[in-house]
């Protein structure tokens with residue numbers, strides 16, 4: 001087996017790295033801003049700028065067909081994503097995932113309307129799936145959509161919608177048939193403008209201090225019929241496809257953790273405690289060696305997943321495997337990092353004693369959510385145990 005990339009692909013990787021280093025400020029530590037509003041604004045401004053530059057280079061949706069602004073090149077697509085994630089650059093936008101969905105389920109008119117602005121980096125997307133009490137069991141969702149003459153009227157609530165306060169569009173899952181014999185048969189999907197009359201957003205502050213999520217309240221929100229994505233009451237198919245794509249989020253987590261891990265190794269090489277280098281500590285050496293193995297396993301799983309995706313093969317099983325593994329590895333990197341840094345690990349970025357820019361503390365807190373986002377690890381393990389993997393009865 002030959003896992004190497006071609007010369008042309010490696011040249012593209014170098015071009016991407018060059019682009020990232022030019023685009024990011026020299027003090028850049030990662031995509032998550034500090035908790036202050038002006039820091040968030042600064043990161044948002046940079047994210048919009050980079051997103052537009054990526055669009056200008058034709059690098060958004062590289063795997064999409066050329067007629068919709070892509071380059072039909074899945075390998076380049078994952079090289080770009082890997083580099084953006086590794087360097088903590090903004091640009092891995094939810095819009096790309098929603099573009100994949102629109103390509104799979106949209107009408108020709110919807111593809112022509114919604115895809116090119118994503119490919120040009122002009123619009124931001126959010127996802128409206130979860131509701132209070134409705135997460136893993138998403139087919140129990142209650143947001144109601146009633147069909148009227150030219151539109152659907154939505155009433156109810158969503159929660160945990162990442163970035164919707166900045167988004168131009170949100171792909172929202174709603175109940176169109178409350179009397180369907182099975183609850184998954186009565187769901188439809190809509191592409192909604194979050195600034196529509198009747199929508200109220202309430203920011204949720206996370207334990208990291210960020211406020212990246214919103215609760216979303218729908219009060220008689222009118223959505224034009226042409227914004228229905230896929231067939232009415234067939235939203236289950238869209239959601240299954242969305243979950244399959246979102247579970248490749250495991251790769252995002254893994255490449256993000258890989259950079260932290262490398263910084264941690266460097267820190268151990270350079271840091272002395274009581275005159276002894278940390279790198280000589282047998283417990284630290286063993287922990288880092290374990291992590292190095294897990295990261296390498298994850299990279300191989302990720303390459304396989306990407307390759308299968310590029311061949312249009314069914315990726316339910318490798319996506320779930322990569323998602324579970326990626327979240328576990330990232331959480332372990334954060335835990336080992338916090339143990340190595342000791343009390344320094346708890347300092348925030350503004351302390352003069354802070355180590356590694358305070359990033360591990362942030363990662364430790366945010367990594368808790370990585371086994372939930374895009375479907376929980378428990379649900380992924382259930383899928384691996386079931387018909388796509390071990391064949392155990394459900």
Ligand SMILES: Cc1cc2nc3c(=O)[nH]c(=O)nc-3n(C[C@H](O)[C@H](O)[C@H](O)COP(=O)(O)OP(=O)(O)OC[C@H]3O[C@@H](n4cnc5c(N)ncnc54)[C@H](O)[C@@H]3O)c2cc1C
Pocket residue numbers: 126127128129130131133134135136137159160161162163369370372373374375376377378379382
């Ligand atoms: C960083 C982050 C970003 C997110 N972004 C979005 C977003 O943009 N849009 C959006 O709509 N949602 C978003 N979410 C919400 C996310 O999709 C849900 O948190 C997730 O689906 C789990 O739902 P829940 O929180 O209601 O937990 P629950 O489903 O209530 O689960 C609670 C616990 O029970 C376990 N559990 C539940 N059912 C089973 C079962 N059948 N077998 C075994 N264990 C089970 C779960 O694994 C979990 O550990 C985000 C979440 C995070 C953390």
